Amino acid sequence: MSISLLAQSISESPTLVMNEKARLLKEAGQPVIHLGSGEPQSKTPVDAIRMAAAQLVSADVRYTPTDGTPALKKAILRYTEENYGKVLGPENVVVSAGAKQSLAGILTCILNPQDEVIILSPYWVSYPELVKLFYAKPIIVKPEDGRFHPRMEDIKANVTSYTKAIIINSPNNPSGAVYSEDFTREIVEFCEKKGIYLITDDIYHKLVFDGARWYPATRYQKCDFDEGKLIVVNGVSKLYGMTGFRIGWTLAPKKLQEAIVRVQAQTASCAPALSQAGAVGALNGLQSSIENLRLSLQNNALVMKKELNAFNGVFLREPQGTFYCLADFSAFEKDSVKLANLLLEKVMVVTVPGVSFGAEGHLRLSTCGTVKQIMEGVARMKWALDPESPNEIFIGDRKLVRNWN
Numbered sequence: 001m002s003i004s005l006l007a008q009s010i011s012e013s014p015t016l017v018m019n020e021k022a023r024l025l026k027e028a029g030q031p032v033i034h035l036g037s038g039e040p041q042s043k044t045p046v047d048a049i050r051m052a053a054a055q056l057v058s059a060d061v062r063y064t065p066t067d068g069t070p071a072l073k074k075a076i077l078r079y080t081e082e083n084y085g086k087v088l089g090p091e092n093v094v095v096s097a098g099a100k101q102s103l104a105g106i107l108t109c110i111l112n113p114q115d116e117v118i119i120l121s122p123y124w125v126s127y128p129e130l131v132k133l134f135y136a137k138p139i140i141v142k143p144e145d146g147r148f149h150p151r152m153e154d155i156k157a158n159v160t161s162y163t164k165a166i167i168i169n170s171p172n173n174p175s176g177a178v179y180s181e182d183f184t185r186e187i188v189e190f191c192e193k194k195g196i197y198l199i200t201d202d203i204y205h206k207l208v209f210d211g212a213r214w215y216p217a218t219r220y221q222k223c224d225f226d227e228g229k230l231i232v233v234n235g236v237s238k239l240y241g242m243t244g245f246r247i248g249w250t251l252a253p254k255k256l257q258e259a260i261v262r263v264q265a266q267t268a269s270c271a272p273a274l275s276q277a278g279a280v281g282a283l284n285g286l287q288s289s290i291e292n293l294r295l296s297l298q299n300n301a302l303v304m305k306k307e308l309n310a311f312n313g314v315f316l317r318e319p320q321g322t323f324y325c326l327a328d329f330s331a332f333e334k335d336s337v338k339l340a341n342l343l344l345e346k347v348m349v350v351t352v353p354g355v356s357f358g359a360e361g362h363l364r365l366s367t368c369g370t371v372k373q374i375m376e377g378v379a380r381m382k383w384a385l386d387p388e389s390p391n392e393i394f395i396g397d398r399k400l401v402r403n404w405n
Contacts, residue, residue, distance in 0.1 A: 176319020
């Protein structure tokens with residue numbers, strides 16, 4: 001069978017690969033601990049369930065407008081005004097089947113072959129692959145000071161005449177870093193001056209821990225929104241625990257919105273009507289579940305920090321938000337894929353290799369699980385890697401003997 005060169009160039013999603021391995025082990029009855037999960041354990045808000053159920057019970061589940069139902073667009077516009085301080089119109093909104101499709105629609109409409117897109121490391125695994133889908137070139141920019149917070153001087157040094165866009169994600173997956181107000185203001189002003197698209201992936205924007213603060217890029221835009229090149233991506237997956245609903249949205253200048261709608265009409269028609277109804281319920285309903293999730297994740301992050309700080313040889317920059325941390329395990333193994341496979345094979349702990357996020361030698365660890373899962377997961381990892389740990393451990397009802405150090 002002949003597969004296109006483009007498709008062959010696209011990497012598998014490492015998170016989905018590890019999720020599948022974990023699923024197979026669980027189905028086989030193995031005591032797997034999943035520290036690689038990219039979705040919260042919180043239940044879908046009851047208001048979302050009620051709205052989706054009402055739509056289903058009506059037996060009137062049809063195509064919707066390509067850019068989203070009027071009810072959902074109205075809810076998104078209110079959400080935008082409340083959280084971004086920006087008053088936009090329905091002509092600025094496109095609803096898609098998840099934020100990933102939102103990004104794909106944006107890139108379809110702004111990129112030409114050989115264009116360059118600056119991606120800040122560490123980055124979400126899909127950014128470079130999405131850019132490559134459109135025959136454009138991802139330019140990875142790593143902070144020269146070794147931190148997870150980007151620096152404008154590093155970005156400016158990588159901007160060329162081919163630079164079409166910059167993607168930022170704060171709070172950040174995989175590091176949990178939250179970008180400062182000074183950086184946010186400066187990058188907005190820089191992109192406006194240079195005429196570069198700035199795409200902000202705000203999917204985690206309310207999952208910020210005490211002591212940190214998220215700053216919307218829209219606050220620092222000086223030109224009219226429709227005349228600028230600022231694009232916002234968001235959705236209900238992370239904040240509301242609705243990953244399976246697959247609803248994301250784009251806020252874009254009117255001319256770009258029209259182009260995205262044309263592309264989406266030819267590729268997906270519209271986002272599912274049931275999911276859109278659920279999203280309306282989530283956005284218009286009680287919002288207390290978000291704060292409950294934030295507090296739970298903050299506590300779990302503190303537990304993860306405590307456990308990893310007691311793990312000699314592991315270095316962790318404390319996360320400021322999201323439900324991830326990015327820990328440096330290079331003292332034990334510099335090949336993060338090899339390390340992640342060893343931990344899964346030997347002690348049945350799922351992690352995600354840092355190389356996929358531009359951080360070789362690191363592992364992305366999720367705080368979505370319970371405190372017990374975090375503590376036991378790190379304990380298993382320590383036993384597998386630390387030569388000073390006891391030679392035996394019980395996992396479930398099985399006694400394991402370490403014979404690989």
